[in-house]
Amino acid sequence: MSVSERVAYERGEQLGESVGYKVRLEGVRGRDTRLLFCTTGILLRRLLVDRNLRGVTHVIVDEIHERGMNEDFLLIILKELLSRRPELKLVLMSATLDAELFSSYFGGAGVIHIPGFTYPVRSHFLEDILEMTRYRMTPYNQIDDYGQERMWKMNKQIPKKRKSQIAFVVEDALRAADFKEFSPETQESLSCWNPDCIGFNLIEFLLCDICENEGPGGILVFMTGWDDISALKEKLQIHPIFGNPDRVMLLACHGSMASFEQRLIFEEPASGVRKIILATNIAETSITINDVAFVIDCGKAKETSYDALNNTPCLLPSWISKVSAQQVFLVC
Template sequence: MLEFRSSLPAYKEKDAILSAISQNQVVIVSGETGCGKTTQIPQFVLESEIESIRGDMCSIICTQPRRISVMAVSERVAAERGELLGETVGYKVRLEGVKGRDTHLLFCTTGILLRRLLVDRNLKGITHVIVDEIHERGMNEDFLLIVLKDLLPRRPELRLILMSATLDAELFSSYFDGAPLVHIPGFTYPVRTHFLENILEMSGYRLTPDNQIDDYGQERTWKMNKQAPRKRKSQIASAVEDTLRAADFQEFSPETQESLSCWNPDCIGFNFIEYILCHICENERPGAVLVFMTGWDD
């Protein structure tokens, strides 16, 4: 596990990150997805405090925007440290949590930290706050940054680390009065982007006007009405249609071109997603698959 950690790009920037944190109250770290910032930086801080004989006084809160991220990251960090959840590393989400007396690194949702700030405006006992995924710019995340900025003058010893997966971190640097930026360069693995037309061509899946209406145990008529074209199309759907009209797909097979002409951007396309997942499992090398779905309102 230590060998894997040392191979991550974040590990190579460990000294620069810790130096910036020790010399500044606010530090902004940017790094591409997969560089290891989410799992490694909280550990760097904890290990540094332990080495400085401040481990007993150290209390780190690390926020994630979603509860599934909180649980997954906390489990991973605990595993990397050779521990069970609830020892040094714990987590807290709404109505659920794992934490012990020796927990010094707590992962939680943004909402959990905001609720704590309601009853403890000064975050008594907390030495470090790490806010991950700040580039998502959700309402809770933006409000949390406002509250934390107001807190910093009252807690000069508190350290705030903001982490972003994009290079627009300069926006947050200016908001926090020129806070220093540390960038973690590079990927640990190659990333290839495949668009809809590429996936249709590779998989052989054929879109039709009918197979984009999904039937998962609900009445088909209800689904038809629910997913019928809207009178006022969304800006995204309109942009997609404009792009399709302007695009030249001559390098693709006639079947793929026909599928693209049938594609309905108003449908989520669970059938297509299911087919692609099966295709990946049957034809690609073993590994994990992460699917980002639309929200409940969509």
């Protein structure tokens, strides 16, 4: 929606004239619309009705690095479509994709590298943050507070005698890493880090540190899903700083929210007010939030996986890829 609005604005016309958009259950387009922004699901639905995409001359697929079932299936269908419609122009775009891999899949398609301007970004990892802020992690201050209604979700994070497979992997990685340049306190915190937790307390601490010690600019916090966003938002709203609308503009951004609620993240706050956005990786896409100067990424996102035992797809949080992490830098 935001991209179509921007393109229409730069063309000097109203949205719905030559530029429109279509998402699930909502869309703006007219008789003269020639450029339609849509989701992957909308395009697949169109292909279901019209396998040859009659009337379409160009298909541009952006953020192609986001590998998923719908995205991979779409590429298979488009490759078959090109054999039937060789005049159709297909453009695959991403700032972080392995271009040669996609080029070989489409029979040696041409690759165009377009240089762009990126702002310098300083990245700090968990060990850097612990060293800089002197924050100390313990096995119990990492447990995320989801409230009494979701006690089961909190109980899953309590350290158990029998460790999970990911915990063993983390321990091996920590042992293999060289943390000699960090203080003993930081090394001790890392040794008790719980990979099953998001880290609400650490995020709250970092937000306080930024608000009190850093210059102006919005803060974007990447979370895994609506449960995490709503729980953290409730936690922050009772804080004396984040619960004060004269100091902080606290917003959420999730795909299930109404479009007018999602658009609030683009509004500029009043002078002296810090904007904080709690979002899923929906904020990693083509949208641009102009005043964001700080990004906190929990390193996890919900991805669709297949449960072979129950024969059903499920949406579970998993660690993001290195490419996705690089894409986050481009949001800053």
